[in-house]
Amino acid sequence: MATRHDRKVSILDVMGPVMVGPSSSHTAGTARLGRVAREILDEDPVEVRFILHPPLAATYRGHGSDFALVGGSIGLNVDDPRIPEAIRIAEQMGVEIVFTEEDLGDVHPNTVRIEIRGKSREAEITGSSIGGGVIEVFNLNGFQTRFKGDSPTLLLFYRDRPGMISEVTRIIAEEGINIASLYCSRKQRGKDAFMQIDVDSPLGHEALARICAVGDVAEAKYLDRIP
Amino acid sequence: MIESFKQLEELGRDRDLADVFLETDEQEHGIAKADILLALTRRRAVMRDCVERGKGGGLSMGKLVGDEAKKLNEAFLAGKTFLDPLTVKAELYALSVMGENSRMGVIVAAPTAGAGGVVPGMLLALEEERNIDPEKTVRALVVAGGIGSIIALSANISGAAGGCQNEVGVASSMGAAAVAYMMDGSTRQSIQAAALALKNTLGLVCDPVGGLVEVPCVKRNALFAVHGLTAAQLALAGVESVIPMDEVVEAMVRIGRALPRGLKETAEGGLATTATGCAIGSRLKDEANQRRADRAAERERLAQERKASTH
Numbered sequence: 001m002a003t004r005h006d007r008k009v010s011i012l013d014v015m016g017p018v019m020v021g022p023s024s025s026h027t028a029g030t031a032r033l034g035r036v037a038r039e040i041l042d043e044d045p046v047e048v049r050f051i052l053h054p055p056l057a058a059t060y061r062g063h064g065s066d067f068a069l070v071g072g073s074i075g076l077n078v079d080d081p082r083i084p085e086a087i088r089i090a091e092q093m094g095v096e097i098v099f100t101e102e103d104l105g106d107v108h109p110n111t112v113r114i115e116i117r118g119k120s121r122e123a124e125i126t127g128s129s130i131g132g133g134v135i136e137v138f139n140l141n142g143f144q145t146r147f148k149g150d151s152p153t154l155l156l157f158y159r160d161r162p163g164m165i166s167e168v169t170r171i172i173a174e175e176g177i178n179i180a181s182l183y184c185s186r187k188q189r190g191k192d193a194f195m196q197i198d199v200d201s202p203l204g205h206e207a208l209a210r211i212c213a214v215g216d217v218a219e220a221k222y223l224d225r226i227p
Numbered sequence: 228m229i230e231s232f233k234q235l236e237e238l239g240r241d242r243d244l245a246d247v248f249l250e251t252d253e254q255e256h257g258i259a260k261a262d263i264l265l266a267l268t269r270r271r272a273v274m275r276d277c278v279e280r281g282k283g284g285g286l287s288m289g290k291l292v293g294d295e296a297k298k299l300n301e302a303f304l305a306g307k308t309f310l311d312p313l314t315v316k317a318e319l320y321a322l323s324v325m326g327e328n329s330r331m332g333v334i335v336a337a338p339t340a341g342a343g344g345v346v347p348g349m350l351l352a353l354e355e356e357r358n359i360d361p362e363k364t365v366r367a368l369v370v371a372g373g374i375g376s377i378i379a380l381s382a383n384i385s386g387a388a389g390g391c392q393n394e395v396g397v398a399s400s401m402g403a404a405a406v407a408y409m410m411d412g413s414t415r416q417s418i419q420a421a422a423l424a425l426k427n428t429l430g431l432v433c434d435p436v437g438g439l440v441e442v443p444c445v446k447r448n449a450l451f452a453v454h455g456l457t458a459a460q461l462a463l464a465g466v467e468s469v470i471p472m473d474e475v476v477e478a479m480v481r482i483g484r485a486l487p488r489g490l491k492e493t494a495e496g497g498l499a500t501t502a503t504g505c506a507i508g509s510r511l512k513d514e515a516n517q518r519r520a521d522r523a524a525e526r527e528r529l530a531q532e533r534k535a536s537t538h
Contacts, residue, residue: 007379007380007381008228008255008256008376008380009375009376009379010252010255010256010258010372010376011248011249011252011263011267011369011372011373011376012258012263012266012267012372013376014337014338014371014372014373014375014376014379014384014401015267015270015335015337015338015346015368015369015371015372015375016266016270016335016336016337017335017336018269018270018273018333018334018335018336019333019334019335019336019340020331020332020333020334021327021328021329021330021331021332021333021334021340021343021440022288022328022329022331022340022341022439022440022441023339023340023341023440024336024338024339024340024341024343024385025339025385025386025387027340028336028340055387055488055491055492055493058438058493058494058495059387059438059492059493059494061438061515062289062435062437062438062439062494062511063438063439063440064288064331067331079333081333083331084331087522088522088525091522091525091526091529092529108383108387108388109387109388109491109492109493110385110387129385130383130384130385130388131338131339131383131384131385131387131388131393131394132336132338132339132375132379132384132385133336134384200257
């Protein structure tokens with residue numbers, strides 16, 4: 001039997017989360033996916049499009065995934081009792097919500113692509129809710145990634161060039177912070193690139209400012225653990 | 228990191244199983260033991276609240292379930308139940324939690340929401356009936372979570388991935404190990420309890436009527452809470468599974484892959500496509516369409532209001 005080390009989950013992941021019912025994969029996990037999109041956008045959304053993989057499209061409504069996805073995308077946590085009212089709240093906020101269906105390929109049944117747009121920017125993620133509230137985001141603004149939202153994470157968008165990884169990781173090391181995992185991908189050599197750094201302890205404002213100041217960094221985003 | 232139940236048995240020989248899991252989790256995930264125990268103390272309290280709220284019953288979102296816990300509670304209080312109190316309470320508490328879940332109440336996913344009644348049903352009933360210190364129940368939740376985390380290394384804990392064996396089956400397996408622990412069983416007995424419980428849920432499909440976590444989920448949690456208790460009883464008496472736990476999990480993964488898509492949470496097979504299941508499914512679809520239409524009207528009304536206020 002193959003043991004998949006990327007499936008490591010903690011006791012608290014298994015015996016949890018504390019959440020609004022009725023389904024951890026359809027309510028808690030999807031709320032967290034919505035929340036990831038909201039955190040990456042980092043401003044109030046104006047429009048959110050949820051593109052559902054067919055098995056999820058067949059089941060999402062009965063399980064309250066629509067409330068949960070929308071709730072997460074407007075910043076509600078999985079244990080927020082307002083989740084059942086999320087769609088109404090979003091409408092009152094003036095957020096345009098669209099649900100559509102599309103075959104997203106050879107992926108977990110509960111997979112969704114979220115296209116979220118605010119006043120000044122937009123973001124896009126594709127991820128799966130794999131059960132028990134655990135998520136895996138594998139595409140972020142067009143870059144391959146492996147984001148689970150279970151630790152503090154630095155997301156870095158930059159122009160691909162030699163030395164970038166060492167410059168960034170040096171700053172993190174100087175802050176005395178341990179890196180748990182690092183993942184890089186790029187669209188083309190020497191062009192747009194992306195780095196995801198999961199860290200063991202929170203990254204301060206100062207460290208983030210120093211990383212933003214590194215040459216060729218387009219954007220640095222720091223996400224806390226997604227509750 | 229503990230990669231298999233074989234390894235767990237070696238690590239946990241003559242040791243407190245909760246301590247083994249707490250140490251491993253602290254190393255792996257950097258969460259201090261005290262913080263894990265604190266979080267689980269709160270989660271036990273959420274489970275307890277669920278049980279109290281749920282006993283009163285109330286109609287579910289899909290209106291398919293609602294008064295199961297209330298009925299059993301009334302029969303129990305009136306002295307009209309024939310099973311022993313531990314068994315009745317395990318059923319009752321599982322039904323209560325699942326009732327709350329079906330009304331979009333706040334619950335603990337253990338390991339999932341749809342299987343969230345099994346573990347609290349077993350553990351809270353045992354705690355009450357055998358006067359076990361709640362702190363021991365919290366440590367038993369560590370054991371349950373630890374067992375689940377090893378299963379999760381090779382299996383997706385979701386009905387969509389492998390059917391209900393991956394949810395209620397896994398929950399009863401986790402709960403059985405935790406019950407053996409609460410009854411002062413050895414590490415080996417906990418693992419055996421987990422294996423016996425899981426083995427006898429293999430092949431259980433996920434075929435929810437109308438796609439809701441209501442039928443058969445709510446009552447199934449009650450029945451499999453009892454199933455887990457009986458597995459723990461056998462293990463504590465020294466009965467062992469011929470097939471080791473690691474291989475039972477392997478079998479579960481293979482069976483889950485072999486199950487057709489229609490029996491993995493899609494509501495396109497099994498109970499969901501019986502005559503009654505289909506009738507309920509189409510009624511739910513009609514109601515959902517009505518709600519969508521109502522929401523569109525509401526949106527329109529709000530837009531008109533905004534327009535009027537800008538003039």
